[in-house]
Amino acid sequence: MKKTTPSAFTSLTDHQIDALLDTIRNGNAIQDHTPQIAVNEKLVDISKKIDDASRQMEEIFDIVAKTGVVPISEIKNEILPVIRHAAEIPHIYHLFYELKAQDEYTYRHTVCVGIISTLIGKWLNLDQSELNDLTLGATLHDIGKARIPANILNKPGRLTQEEYIEMKRHTVYGYRMLKDIPELNERVALIALQHHEREDGGGYPFSLRSEKIDELAKIVAIGDVYHAMSSSRVYHQAEPFHIVISQMQNDVFGKFDPKIMLVFLYRIMDSLVGRRVLLSDGEEGTILMVDPFEPLRALIKTGDTLVDLRLNRGLRISRVINDSIVGV
Structure with missing residues (x-):
């Protein structure tokens, strides 16, 4: 590894490193000790349930396209329990990998955004009423696309200006579908809008x-x-994990609410504590700690050296190394 300033790299004895690791473990920074086989079994089960829910959402979109009626009871009884179950799984990094859409993007997307949004709501400590509205609204956020012509919605190439204008109308279409349903809080409709x-x-x-x-x-x-x-679509190749979160961090100020985004990024990165990563200089290391205010600037152990990415701004995490998940 190329050496930089002493403040960015600190050589420790084995005893000091062990003591630091003990401190981190006692503080619950390394939280997930579930055997990998048990993790895989849970993920296979929830992945199947997400697939089934995605197929149900396709049927629901078809119903809405034909009738203009959103079957709220069916969504609450059949789809939302799957989303809530998935949001209880503690293996966040693995779960997010399973959420990647590879086909039928529109329908799987609605379920997966429901799961991710529900997780964020839990991390923000929303009360149960708000969390319920969030889960339902997130699942229905794209319901207005049921009114978008299939030749636009499923077009493999770039949309024309007119097609793009029509695609953007799904927000208004969705709001109009949801705003007058008696059992829905207006905030559910506002999410679609x-x-x-x-x-x-x-x-x-x-x-x-x-x-x-x-x-x-x-x-x-x-x-x-x-x-x-x-997620991969016909016109878009899925971005690697580190590219996605790096781009989202770049958008913390301007596009997205910084408080919500920082909580989101921190919880994702914190789920990687204890995992091996590849740094941009080619060195491999293990994530030890994550700063809530700079989630991507973690403390990394490489050999007997600690690398603080907050102090070494020219170095970054390039890839998460995981033997059981390919292509991360």
Whole structure:
């Protein structure tokens, strides 16, 4: 490894490193001690349930396209229990890998954004009423796409300007479908309307700025973008994990609510504590600690050296090394 300043690299004895690791473990920084085989079994089970829920969402979209009626009871009884179950799984990094969409993107996307948004809501300590509205609204955030013509929705190439304008109308279509359903809180409809709005006013459909955007819609915006960037579609190759979270960190100020985004990034990175990573200089190491205010600038152990990425700004995590997950 190329040496830089002494403040960025600290050589420790084996005893000191062991003591530090003990301190981290006692503080619950390394939280997941579940055997890998048990993790895999849980993920296989939830992945199947997500696949089934995604197929059900396809049927629901078809019903909405034909009738204009959103079957709320079916969604609450069949889809939301799967989302809530997935959001209870503690193996966040593995779970997010399973959420990647590889086919039928539109329908799987709705389920996965529901899961990611529910997790964020839990991390923000939303009360149960808000969390319920968030889970339902996130699952229905793209329901307006049921009104978008299939030749636009499933077009493999770049949309024309007219097609793109029509695609953006899914936010308004969804709001109109949901706003008058008696058993729904208006915030559920606002999620459909506002999840493409951005903090700086650069979003759509109304170019709203931060103070005018519902907090639940801000949460779903983050889940929506994370899953979209992480998933393969006909016209978009899935971005690697480190590229996705790096880009999202770059957008902390301007596009997304910084408080919500930092919580999201911290919890993802904190789930990687104890995992091996490849650094941008080619060195491999293990994540020991994550700073809540700079989640990507972790403390890394390489050999008998500690590398603090907060102090070495020219170094970054290039890839997560995982023997049981390919292509991360």
